Amino acid sequence: MSLTRPDLDALPAYVPGRSVPGAIKLASNEVPYGPLPGVVEAVTEAVAGVHRYPDMGVVALRDRIAERLGVEADRIATGCGSVALTEHLLRTACLPGDEVVYPWRSFEAYPIIAATTAATSVRIPNTADHAHDLDAMAAAITDKTRLVIVCNPNNPTGTAVRRAELDAFLDKVPSNVLVALDEAYREFVTDDTVPDGLAAYGDRPNVVVLRTLSKAWGLAGLRVGYLVGSPAVAAAVRKVVTPFSTSGAAQAAALAALSAEDEMLRRVALVCAERERVVTAVRKLYPEVPETQSNFFWLPLGDQSADFAAKCEQAGVIVRAFQGDGVRVTIGTPEENDQFLSALGI
Numbered sequence: 083m084s085l086t087r088p089d090l091d092a093l094p095a096y097v098p099g100r101s102v103p104g105a106i107k108l109a110s111n112e113v114p115y116g117p118l119p120g121v122v123e124a125v126t127e128a129v130a131g132v133h134r135y136p137d138m139g140v141v142a143l144r145d146r147i148a149e150r151l152g153v154e155a156d157r158i159a160t161g162c163g164s165v166a167l168t169e170h171l172l173r174t175a176c177l178p179g180d181e182v183v184y185p186w187r188s189f190e191a192y193p194i195i196a197a198t199t200a201a202t203s204v205r206i207p208n209t210a211d212h213a214h215d216l217d218a219m220a221a222a223i224t225d226k227t228r229l230v231i232v233c234n235p236n237n238p239t240g241t242a243v244r245r246a247e248l249d250a251f252l253d254k255v256p257s258n259v260l261v262a263l264d265e266a267y268r269e270f271v272t273d274d275t276v277p278d279g280l281a282a283y284g285d286r287p288n289v290v291v292l293r294t295l296s297k298a299w300g301l302a303g304l305r306v307g308y309l310v311g312s313p314a315v316a317a318a319v320r321k322v323v324t325p326f327s328t329s330g331a332a333q334a335a336a337l338a339a340l341s342a343e344d345e346m347l348r349r350v351a352l353v354c355a356e357r358e359r360v361v362t363a364v365r366k367l368y369p370e371v372p373e374t375q376s377n378f379f380w381l382p383l384g385d386q387s388a389d390f391a392a393k394c395e396q397a398g399v400i401v402r403a404f405q406g407d408g409v410r411v412t413i414g415t416p417e418e419n420d421q422f423l424s425a426l427g428i
């Protein structure tokens with residue numbers, strides 16, 4: 083007899099983007115320009131205190147985020163990356179057998195989190211354009227649904243939901259069902275018809291916004307994400323957060339990064355300009371690449387995905403294949419992107 087839950091055997095493991103010595107990594111949606119100014123110094127200073135537990139209330143950082151966003155700090159919870167907050171949110175919202183509705187393909191952590199929290203996954207296939215099918219998602223809500231996840235922009239397809247369709251969708255969701263707007267890539271959105279979830283819907287008590295400092299803010303390795311919800315939802319999430327999981331170094335780094343917003347915006351602008359250049363070039367060979375509002379793009383290559391990734395790897399570039407479905411390519415530095423394009427013979 084197995085010592086662990088037998089249903090986990092059928093669960094696909096989370097696959098991190100691979101790091102291969104000497105190769106360029108365009109596989110994990112990181113920003114390639116190093117930590118933001120002030121971060122290394124802040125972490126170095128924080129390290130001197132690692133024999134003590136950090137501030138469990140994460141007060142200074144929550145206050146800073148609250149001030150930035152123009153909300154009260156009691157609406158914020160921080161966690162070990164926004165992936166952990168997604169899990170905490172499910173644990174907060176769902177009892178075993180309750181349903182969580184999300185688009186598919188989307189962030190690969192969603193099915194894992196749903197299964198391990200014993201919620202039932204209701205996956206709604208994306209449209210032919212690789213975007214959320216919000217009508218089908220709304221229609222999938224039942225008496226058992228506790229949470230719906232909207233990933234905007236969507237990982238790994240890069241597509242985004244616009245204001246009018248999200249307004250209409252949210253109006254259809256019953257007020258006793260939570261909607262998580264996963265905005266891990268919000269900073270890369272350049273189309274102003276794609277709403278800022280907090281500005282547009284922050285006053286709806288059933289809307290929760292998930293953000294991360296891993297991507298645009300350059301802190302993937304230190305694991306800081308945050309959630310903004312109603313005071314009641316945020317308090318419930320703070321109850322289930324693993325104690326002390328936002329480490330002292332992470333808190334210090336996040337405060338330093340948030341003080342370097344101008345540099346963050348400069349880097350994001352570089353990434354978005356490169357996105358335009360690379361996607362335009364790639365579409366000459368693969369016109370089916372969908373629009374992207376993120377720091378990556380999607381090649382819907384189906385069964386060719388693994389071969390494509392292997393070919394890139396031979397040319398020293400690691401991309402992320404989802405065999406049978408497509409390949410996600412992160413935008414890197416101009417030189418890295420050139421190496422990717424030349425791997426394709428462009």
Ligand SMILES: Cc1ncc(COP(=O)(O)O)c(C=O)c1O
Binds near residue numbers: 162233293306307
């Ligand atoms: C859509 C989405 N949400 C959340 C996350 C989680 O990021 P982190 O846990 O690093 O904050 C990711 C990371 O890849 C993501 O793609």
